[in-house]
Amino acid sequence: MILYSVPGSCAFASHVALEMAGAHYEVRLASREEGRTAEPFFEINPKGRVPALVTPDGVLTETPAILCYIAQTYPQAKLAPTSNPWLFAQVQSFSAYLCATVHVAHAHGHRGYRWADKDASFQDMTKKVPQTMGACFGLIEKEMLQGPWVLGETFSICDIYLLAIARWLEADKVDTTTLINVLDHRARMLRLPEVQKVLAEEQKLVQSG
């Protein structure tokens, strides 16, 4: 399989999941111009977004889908409780919150052009990011992260996805003083050998790109 990625993006989650699943894969840098994806990447993913995973069945996009696909395709890695409807629903609920609310809040910091046209609007959006991301992570801290992992005792793709987005907290200028469990979770995740390996591979990609 081939994963198209941009270092520092949410594609990091798919990269870590592939590594933890023991998959055979290759990571390629998506084509970019001026900080945005560009041709020929649009031929891989017409949406123009990373991650995109080239599988034997076709190209798969969207982080929640890629993470579940990896979990279902490599069941021995036990990355998601896919056969238990309630627990699996929890996984999908958490993924949906991260992609549709948290990642979207973050994206208003530098991608305001997706939803508005004026510089003043972009500045207004950027200014609100510490507050919106702080509110999201406040909910994660208080309501979602059961501990030690997101689902409680069971490690899952939720933990991988959370790490990918929690990496942005400082750049998004979020006040992290009350995010005790989120920061502890991130520190534990960053120590995992698979995560260390992916971080090193991201560095190589940055140098190659």
Add this chain to the structure above:
Amino acid sequence: MILYSVPGSCAFASHVALEMAGAHYEVRLASREEGRTAEPFFEINPKGRVPALVTPDGVLTETPAILCYIAQTYPQAKLAPTSNPWLFAQVQSFSAYLCATVHVAHAHGHRGYRWADKDASFQDMTKKVPQTMGACFGLIEKEMLQGPWVLGETFSICDIYLLAIARWLEADKVDTTTLINVLDHRARMLRLPEVQKVLAEEQKLVQSG
């Protein structure tokens, strides 16, 4: 089960899925003030968003998760190919696109306060909605909706979710002249007896609220 909904919202998708699954359920109007959800609904869902489904296992939130939960819990209704990792990944990819990109584009029309603070920013965002929603539905028309259903010959929760969001096209002032397949899909969906029943129930909810 109890579904908390707001008529006209994306909770419509969960409502239709419950009806098609043959589930025993009740629909309740989420508490609102000035067009936003309000206490005591926050006690049901701390995120303050519909839909929220009260199940025997707990409260489930986020449309992609609720739709998959219903499909997995009522397998005889055949609402999702959950045991085929590739097809199921397609379902989740489509759901993720709708919740994280299409619904988010729509929300900038009336919910700009989520991401900015100034009236001028809200106006700038609202003005761009026909363009962003048009681009999303252009991709759905061209790249995603295989026909006759989203996944091709197999009806699924993707079709239900697409209907919920395609209901917004006119209010979002999208130029629909090239959305031939999307409009045909919507018209076929609207004729289904389960959809007709849910539309009637939404009317009752509006009158009761």
